[in-house]
Amino acid sequence: MKPMRFAIIGCGVIGKTHVAVMQDMPEVELVAVSDEVEELGKGLAEKMGVAYYADYQEMLERPDIDIVTIATPSGMHGAHAIACANAGKHTIIEKPIEITLEKADEIIRIFAEKGLKLSSVSQTRFSRDIQRVKGLIETGKFGRLIMGATAVHWYRSQSYYDSGDWRGTWALDGGGALMNQAIHRIDLLQYLMGPVRSVHAHCETLGHERIEVEDVAVASVRFANGAVGSITATTCAYPGLKTRIEIIGENGTAVFENEQITQLSFKDEETELAESKGGASADPAALSSSSHRPQFEDMIAAVRENREPAVNGEQGRLPLEIIIGIYRSSQTGQTVTLPIVTEGVGA
């Protein structure tokens, strides 16, 4: 089978990870990259022997591109994704899908109208341990779900926020510890526990000077199935701790550190304990470059088989809605009920 031809918009931290992932995938041929910063984009293009474009719109005119990955600042995802759709390209958007529900809905609508595949990056969903516990929950092994909690207590220095104009801004990062760092775990929590019904939260900026967004957040959560839970996130926890997810059911408990099971216990079985490894708790570039691969493979299969990608636009919208709900609760002091009604829906 001929390889699928990819292009990338944005050659920063995660754009380089996309390249590293694609290099190991025989079913992928990278044909072009774009970055408005010439030294970043051109350098990567020369290294990979592919075409470089300062103007991504010009790159999208190429008829030989099948799938585009978007790795630009979060608040630009909508404009870039819509340009991809208008150019007839299937598209993978880095997380978050966008920073507002209205823009996320617009993206989802346009890709559906054009009959193009859209995938929103949530690479940790493809982790074998996450899939294993998801399967056990679905077969009823945990019994009734009681509580689901996640903690993303990481460290990002002031110099991290200073390293890009967009970092730590409402306009382009769309939020802080929740929207940028904790979104993967929030996605996994709702993926495992089921839909969130309401949130009540406190978000603060307590450990950094030159950021607009929250660097610490605490939310209590009620799930649609009656279970309760919590989401805590910070970028102030030096030197950065392993992330944690706890799933507690009436018949058993699963604990994840990063994406690996460290405890799996059922009342009727022996406890399983495992060692977990480090990760991106202190270094955003430390993400394993292989971790996007299953999601890229799923997108290629979705295009070839003309089916929905496992994490499509609607799936990418789910953690965004929880985070927007948490921000609204913190701003108003009120409990926020989901789904959030948006003005743009169906427009």
Ligand SMILES: NC(=O)c1ccc[n+]([C@@H]2O[C@H](COP(=O)([O-])OP(=O)(O)OC[C@H]3O[C@@H](n4cnc5c(N)ncnc54)[C@H](O)[C@@H]3O)[C@@H](O)[C@H]2O)c1
């Ligand atoms: N999935 C993950 O685990 C993961 C990890 C890190 C970042 N991300 C996401 O990836 C996105 C990018 O984050 P990053 O840390 O790589 O940021 P970054 O600042 O390192 O890279 C963004 C790049 O986009 C380029 N860019 C901006 N406007 C452009 C345009 N019009 N055309 C072409 N290039 C343009 C910038 O020059 C920059 O090089 C964010 O949305 C972030 O949330 C996801």
